[in-house]
Amino acid sequence: MENTFGRNIIPQDEEARLKNLKEYKILYTKSEPIFDQLAAVAATMFKVPLAMINFVDKDLVWTKANQEGENGGEVERGSSLCSLAILKDSVTVFENILTEPFLLTNPMVAGEYGLRFYAGAPITTAEGFNIGVVCVADTVARQFTSEDQLNLESLAKLIQQEIQKRINIA
Secondary structure, eight states, X not given: OOOTTSSXXXXXTHHHHHHHXXXXXXXXXXXXXXXXXXXXXXXXXXXXXXXXXXXXXXSEEEEEEETTSXXXXXXXXXXXXXXXXXXSSSOEEESOGGGOGGGTTOHHXXXXXXXXXXXXXXXXXXXXXXXXXXXXXXXXXXXXXXXXXXXXXXXXXXXXXXXXXXXXXX
């Protein structure tokens, strides 16, 4: 896997994290209205053109839902900002990506997307693994307040509750 960040993007507990992710049987699944709606709520709430619910697999970051109700997109893990967001338990925020030298050559920044703002809250399982991210992004830099962070964390918790149902039913 190519890593465009120039830093480690693999958590120490990667093997256990991937095993836990697979237990939720959410990867590479069909569109589901609840996730589509939560992505749309995120886009509206933060007034951004891009909101996604992504899950970080071994080599790819897979989109479960975006603001337009689409799923199934894949991005190389080594270029997805969500790969960075699963590394910590709090919201990852880049208010102005152009002030982050290690991101300047990232394809999501330097390429056709031209991202300038990103915020991602980890989706954490009941077992404590960060398996995905609910994120919002824009092509213009913007401020992200502490209230915004709390709102994004709340969305991540709602997603966590939805995926937990998969385990509770089984």
